[in-house]
Amino acid sequence: MKDKWIFIIFLLVFLTTYFIPFQQARVQNAIIGAFYLLQEYAREHVLFCLIPAFFIAGAISVFISKASVIKYFGAQAKKVLSYSIASVSGTILAVCSCTVLPLFASLYNRGAGIGPVTAFLYSGPAINVLAIVLTAKVLGYRLGLARALGAIVFAVIIGLIMHFLFNKEEEKNRKQSDFMEGEEKEARPLGKTALYFATMIAILVFINWGKSDPELKIWYFIYQAKWFIGVALLAILFWMIVAWFKKSELKEWTFSTWMFAKQIFPLLFGGVLVAGFLLGTPGHEGVIPGQWVARLVGGNSLGANLIASVAGALMYFATLTEVPIIQSLLGSGMGQGPALALLLAGPALSLPNMLVIRSIIGTKKTLTYIMLVVIMATISGKIYGYFF
Numbered sequence: 001m002k003d004k005w006i007f008i009i010f011l012l013v014f015l016t017t018y019f020i021p022f023q024q025a026r027v028q029n030a031i032i033g034a035f036y037l038l039q040e041y042a043r044e045h046v047l048f049c050l051i052p053a054f055f056i057a058g059a060i061s062v063f064i065s066k067a068s069v070i071k072y073f074g075a076q077a078k079k080v081l082s083y084s085i086a087s088v089s090g091t092i093l094a095v096c097s098c099t100v101l102p103l104f105a106s107l108y109n110r111g112a113g114i115g116p117v118t119a120f121l122y123s124g125p126a127i128n129v130l131a132i133v134l135t136a137k138v139l140g141y142r143l144g145l146a147r148a149l150g151a152i153v154f155a156v157i158i159g160l161i162m163h164f165l166f167n168k169e170e171e172k173n174r175k176q177s178d179f180m181e182g183e184e185k186e187a188r189p190l191g192k193t194a195l196y197f198a199t200m201i202a203i204l205v206f207i208n209w210g211k212s213d214p215e216l217k218i219w220y221f222i223y224q225a226k227w228f229i230g231v232a233l234l235a236i237l238f239w240m241i242v243a244w245f246k247k248s249e250l251k252e253w254t255f256s257t258w259m260f261a262k263q264i265f266p267l268l269f270g271g272v273l274v275a276g277f278l279l280g281t282p283g284h285e286g287v288i289p290g291q292w293v294a295r296l297v298g299g300n301s302l303g304a305n306l307i308a309s310v311a312g313a314l315m316y317f318a319t320l321t322e323v324p325i326i327q328s329l330l331g332s333g334m335g336q337g338p339a340l341a342l343l344l345a346g347p348a349l350s351l352p353n354m355l356v357i358r359s360i361i362g363t364k365k366t367l368t369y370i371m372l373v374v375i376m377a378t379i380s381g382k383i384y385g386y387f388f
Contacts, residue, residue, distance in 0.1 A: 037276030057102035058257030073112035086119035100124035115163025271352025300385030308338035312346030337385020
């Protein structure tokens with residue numbers, strides 16, 4: 001099977017290099033744009049977003065027992081509790097569609113049910129408080145409110161549908177895994193573990209705190225002080241590591257972190273390049289002209305909302321960048337409904353994101369998740385556009 005996929009990859013690379021018209025200016029510009037996007041991704045997201053997320057994911061795998069994950073996020077957990085936590089997690093994490101992936105992978109591998117974990121996967125990047133506030137300020141309070149409510153409702157509904165469709169299959173796989181692995185015990189008191197994870201999550205949140213309007217005094221103050229807060233939290237984390245953990249545990253944590261990075265990084269980087277080549281970046285158009293998208297998403301037809309949802313699902317949005325992009329599209333004639341559809345599908349999905357999700361939960365579940373996001377975003381956009 002592995003040789004088969006290697007052959008397919010070699011074949012695709014050969015056909016791509018053979019047939020792409022590199023002499024055309026549009027193609028050359030798209031290639032430059034793809035590498036600009038990759039550079040921006042590396043500078044803006046790897047050091048301060050992905051690497052902390054990988055360490056958190058590795059820590060979940062090593063320091064949180066499978067029993068604890070199953071208790072709160074398993075298929076048999078109380079749905080009110082598990083979906084409530086999962087659906088509003090984005091308000092705490094404020095991560096992009098790629099940064100959430102290591103956390104998603106770690107929770108899923110530790111026994112989280114497909115329903116709660118996909119609710120978490122969607123809500124992580126979709127319910128970013130700063131992005132919602134910026135949406136309301138720049139695009140109007142109605143669109144900001146619709147985005148916030150839609151994202152929370154989406155997370156719960158998508159999670160419940162995924163649970164309904166795949167729960168039996170998941171339960172069968174979990175029983176086999178539990179039989180092989182046996183029981184686990186917590187290595188240290190729950191309070192210490194909670195403080196350790198809270199500190200790492202706080203580091204992830206504060207060092208990625210985006211610049212906000214000076215009128216929003218509290219958030220602007222946090223933005224100005226974020227590096228002081230980050231350094232203080234790093235010092236606290238270092239003390240915890242030295243005082244509470246054995247060398248063998250730290251070695252296992254590092255190895256687990258590396259395994260997530262090795263699995264996810266190549267797919268993310270490859271996906272970012274392809275997304276940049278096809279759809280471009282601000283200042284560098286991809287091989288698909290931006291004017292086509294702007295023309296196709298005017299009005300409030302079902303087709304316009306569907307195209308906005310699909311385009312949003314394929315594009316890569318760095319945190320907060322979706323707002324100025326949609327502002328520009330609205331100025332070019334984009335309808336209010338398609339704007340909401342793109343806001344609901346775009347931040348939670350991207351081509352790099354899809355490739356990684358598939359490697360974690362498989363093709364069938366990934367396609368189902370993507371279709372649910374696109375269909376619900378399309379319907380929501382159509383309804384919103386009808387009223388506004």
